[in-house]
Amino acid sequence: MNVMITGAAGGLGRAFANECAGRGYNLFLTDINEEGLTRLKDGLERQFGVTVAVKACDLTKAESVDEMLDVIDKHGILFDMLLNVAGMDFEGDFAGLDRENLVKIVLLNNAATLRITHAILKRRRPGRPFTIVFVSSLASMFPMPLKATYAASKRFLLDFAVSLRQELKKENVNVLTLCPGGMVTTQQAMASIMAQGFWGNATTNPLEKVARNTVKRALAGKVIYVPGILNQVLALLGKVMPRPLVAAIVYRRWNEARRKAGNEVFAD
Amino acid sequence: MKTAVITGASSGIGFETSRLLSALGYNVLGIGRSEAKCRKAEEMILSENPNAKITYLVADLMQQREVVRVAEEINRYLNENCNGELYALINNAGCVRSWYMTTEEGYEQQFALNHLAGFLLTYKLLPALKKAHGRVIMTGSNSHFGARIHWNDVMLRRRYNPLTAYKQSKLCNLLFAKGLNDRFAAAGIRAYVVDPGLVNTDIGNKETGGLVSFIWTLRKRHGVHPSVPAETYAFLCEQNPKPEGLYYYLCREKKYSRQVTVDNAERLFELSERLCGIHYERGKPA
Numbered sequence: 013m014n015v016m017i018t019g020a021a022g023g024l025g026r027a028f029a030n031e032c033a034g035r036g037y038n039l040f041l042t043d044i045n046e047e048g049l050t051r052l053k054d055g056l057e058r059q060f061g062v063t064v065a066v067k068a069c070d071l072t073k074a075e076s077v078d079e080m081l082d083v084i085d086k087h088g089i090l091f092d093m094l095l096n097v098a099g100m101d102f103e104g105d106f107a108g109l110d111r112e113n114l115v116k117i118v119l120l121n122n123a124a125t126l127r128i129t130h131a132i133l134k135r136r137r138p139g140r141p142f143t144i145v146f147v148s149s150l151a152s153m154f155p156m157p158l159k160a161t162y163a164a165s166k167r168f169l170l171d172f173a174v175s176l177r178q179e180l181k182k183e184n185v186n187v188l189t190l191c192p193g194g195m196v197t198t199q200q201a202m203a204s205i206m207a208q209g210f211w212g213n214a215t216t217n218p219l220e221k222v223a224r225n226t227v228k229r230a231l232a233g234k235v236i237y238v239p240g241i242l243n244q245v246l247a248l249l250g251k252v253m254p255r256p257l258v259a260a261i262v263y264r265r266w267n268e269a270r271r272k273a274g275n276e277v278f279a280d
Numbered sequence: 281m282k283t284a285v286i287t288g289a290s291s292g293i294g295f296e297t298s299r300l301l302s303a304l305g306y307n308v309l310g311i312g313r314s315e316a317k318c319r320k321a322e323e324m325i326l327s328e329n330p331n332a333k334i335t336y337l338v339a340d341l342m343q344q345r346e347v348v349r350v351a352e353e354i355n356r357y358l359n360e361n362c363n364g365e366l367y368a369l370i371n372n373a374g375c376v377r378s379w380y381m382t383t384e385e386g387y388e389q390q391f392a393l394n395h396l397a398g399f400l401l402t403y404k405l406l407p408a409l410k411k412a413h414g415r416v417i418m419t420g421s422n423s424h425f426g427a428r429i430h431w432n433d434v435m436l437r438r439r440y441n442p443l444t445a446y447k448q449s450k451l452c453n454l455l456f457a458k459g460l461n462d463r464f465a466a467a468g469i470r471a472y473v474v475d476p477g478l479v480n481t482d483i484g485n486k487e488t489g490g491l492v493s494f495i496w497t498l499r500k501r502h503g504v505h506p507s508v509p510a511e512t513y514a515f516l517c518e519q520n521p522k523p524e525g526l527y528y529y530l531c532r533e534k535k536y537s538r539q540v541t542v543d544n545a546e547r548l549f550e551l552s553e554r555l556c557g558i559h560y561e562r563g564k565p566a
Contacts, residue, residue: 023382030386030437048384051345055385059435170389196379199487206489213490220380220437 013037014091018125019098020142021048023197024147027223028095033060035227040089042069043098065089071098071124072116081131090137091115093230095145096125096169101162103270121165126172133185142185143230146173150215150243153241153250157263158168158270166191170236177235188230192217193243200211208269214242281333281414283307283362285354287398288373289340290317292481293419296371296510299325302332304514309357310336311350311373338341341373341397342346342383344556351404358408365412366405368517371398372419374449376484378492387555388435390442394449399456400556406464413468417516418457420473420527424450425537429548442492452548454536457526459545463560470522473536475529476509478502503508 015032019025020041032039033056043049046068053064054161067083070076099121102113129144136142149166156163170189177187196202205212217239229237238244250258283505288294291311301310302325312318318336318487325334335357339350358364364496374394383392409416418544427447430436436445453473460471480503484496508530515531516523526540553559 021384026382026386027380030382030435034437047345051343051384052386054557055383055387055555058557059386196381196489202379202487202489216379218380218440220440224438 013093014040014089014137015093016040016044016091016128017095017097018128018148020066021045021052023219024051024192024195024223025095025097027219028097028227029056029064031220031223031227032060032093032095033064036060036062037093038063039065039171039267040084040091041066042071044070045069060133072119073129074127075126077124077131081135084135086138090135091142092137092140093133093143093145094129094132095147096129098124099147099165101159103159103162104161105158114126117161118165118266119240121162122168125169128174133180136185141182142180142183144171144173144176144187145183145226145230145240146187146189148173148189148191150238150247152191153238153247154262155255155259156266157259158266174235185228188226188231188234189236190222190226191236191238191243191247192222193240195222204269207272209272211265212269215246216241217243224257281305281307281362282367282517283309283358283365284368284370285309285311285366285401286370286372287311287401288354288419289336290314290321292483293476293479293506293509294370294372295321296506297372297513298334298513299328299505300510301368301517302334303329304518306367306517307333307362309354311339311341312336312372313338313340324492332426339565342375342389342393342443344383344385344392344396344400347397347400348404351401352507354405355408363407363411364408366408366414366419367412368415369402369405369409369519370417370419370513371401371453372417373397374419374483375486376446376488376492376496377442378488378490379442379502380437382435385555388437388440388445390445390449391435391452394446395452395456396552396555398453399552400558403556404562406469406560409469410464410467415517415522416457416460416469416471417513418453418471418473420453420475421447421450422475422477422529423447424454424539427451427537428539429455429544431547431551434551442488451537451539452552454527454540455545455548456552458542459549461526462542462545463562472523472525473517473527474509474512474513474516475527475534476506477529479503479504479506479509481506 021043049066069080146169146237148169151163152166152170173189289298298310373407381389437449457471527536
C-alpha cells in the first residue's frame with residue numbers, strides 16, 4: 013500500500029502517519045513545514061521500518077504542487093490511498109478578520125484539496141482498489157457563527173466527497189468523509205478545548221482512535237464517520253433543527269468560550 | 281569545581297535541586313523550557329546566594345533536535361570552562377499528559393520526554409561524564425510498580441491510557457539506569473533513580489486537562505515540598521565512594537519492581553537507540 017498524506021506534520025496528519033506506518037504501509041508525506049516532515053520521516057522509519065518519502069509543499073500554490081508531482085512522477089510512485097488532512101482556520105467574527113486570511117481558509121481547505129485529489133487520482137495504482145479520505149469536521153453539520161468560513165468550507169468537503177464517491181463507485185474507489193469534534197492535536201488546541209468547558213471536553217475525540225477507526229472504515233467502504241456518540245447526536249440535531257436556531261445556539265456557546273479563553277489569557 | 285547538568289530545572293524538584301547543589305558549591309547548568317521561567321529561577325538562586333555558579337539554558341527536550349542542540353552547547357561550555365568534565369547529569373525533566381499527543385517524530389510525549397530525552401542527552405554527554413567518572417540520576421517514581429513495558433506498542437497508540445504511559449515511562453527510567461550501570465560501571469560511571477515520593481509540584485497541571493489536572497490538584501496538597509527530594513539527589517552526588525544501589529528514596533536504598541531485569545534493560549536500550557538513531561559504544565560488562 014502506498015499512501016499519500018497531506019498536512020502530515022501536524023497533529024491528525026501525524027496520527028494518520030503513525031497509524032498507516034503501524035499497518036506497514038509505505039508513505040508519501042507532504043506539509044508546508046519541511047523540518048517537521050524530516051523529523052517525522054526519521055521517527056516513522058525508526059519506529060516501524062517502513063519506507064517514507066517526504067516533500068514540503070504549499071498546496072495553495074499550483075507551482076509548488078507541480079514541483080511535488082514532478083518528484084512523484086520521476087520516481088514513478090503510484091498510490092492506493094489519499095488522506096486529505098491539510099486544512100486551517102482563523103476564528104472570529106467575519107467582519108473583524110483579516111481579508112486575506114479568510115480567503116486562505118477556502119484556498120487551502122477547498123481549492124487545494126480539489127487540486128491534490130485530482131492529481132493523485134490520476135496517479136492511482138491501476139486495477140487496484142483506491143481509497144480517499146477527506147477530513148471534514150463536526151462543524152460541517154451546522155452553520156457556525158464565529159467559524160462561519162471554516163464550517164462552510166468543511167460542508168463543501170462533505171458534500172463534494174459524497175458526490176465524488178458516487179462518481180467513482182464503479183471504479184472500485186471508496187471515499188470516506190471524517191467529521192470529528194475537537195481533537196487534542198496541539199497545546200493550543202487543548203487550551204481552546206478546555207476554554208469551552210464541559211461541551212469542549214465531551215465532544216473531544218481521542219486522536220489515535222480517530223486515526224485508527226478512520227482508516228479501518230475507509231477500507232471497509234463506509235461513507236461518513238462521525239466519531240463519538242455525543243457527536244453523532246449533535247450531527248443529527250443539526251439536521252432536524254431549524255438552521256437559524258442552530259446558528260443562535262452555536263453563537264452563544266462560542267461567544268462564551270471566547271470570553272473565557274480571553275479571561276484566561278489576561279489572568280496569566 | 282564540580283559541574284552538574286539538571287534538566288527541568290526552572291521549577292519543582294529540578295529547581296530545588298539546582299538551588300541545593302549550587303549552595304553546596306557546584307557549578308550548575310540548568311535546562312528549562314521557558315526563557316522567562318529560567319530567568320526567574322536564576323534570579324531567585326542568585327538573590328539567595330550571590331556567589332552561586334548557575335547558568336540556565338533554554339530547550340524543549342521533548343523534541344530530539346532540541347536535545348541535540350542543547351547538548352552541543354553544554355559540551356562547548358564544558359570544554360571551555362570545565363576541562364571537558366561533567367560530574368553529574370540529572371535527567372529530571374518530565375511530564376504528564378491527559379491525551380495521546382505526539383512529538384515531531386510522532387513519538388508519544390510522556391515516553392519521549394520522560395525517557396527518550398534523558399537517553400539521548402546522556403549519550404551526547406557521555407564523553408564528559410566518563411572523563412569525570414560522573415553520575416547520572418533519573419527522576420523516577422514508585423508508580424513504576426505494576427507497570428510493564430508494552431514491547432509491541434511502546435507508544436501505547438492502540439490503547440492509550442495516560443497513567444499507564446506515565447508508569448511505563450518511569451519503569452523505563454529504572455531500566456535505563458540499570459542498562460547504563462551494566463555497560464559503564466567499569467568505566468567509572470554510575471546511574472541512579474530517585475523516587476521523590478509525592479511532591480507538591482505542578483507536573484500534573486501543565487498542559488493536562490480536565491480530570492488529570494483536577495485529581496492532581498487534590499493529590500499534590502498532600503505532597504512534600506520539592507526541597508525534600510532534592511536532598512536525595514545531593515546525597516547521591518556527594519557520597520564517596522559512589523553508592524552501589526540503583527533506586528533511592530530519602531537518601532536510602534529502596535526496592536524496585538521485578539520487571540527491572542538484565543533482559544528488559546538490554547531490550548529497552550536497543551529499542552531506545554533505534555528510536556534516537558544512535559549507538560552507545562559497548563562498554564565492558566561490570
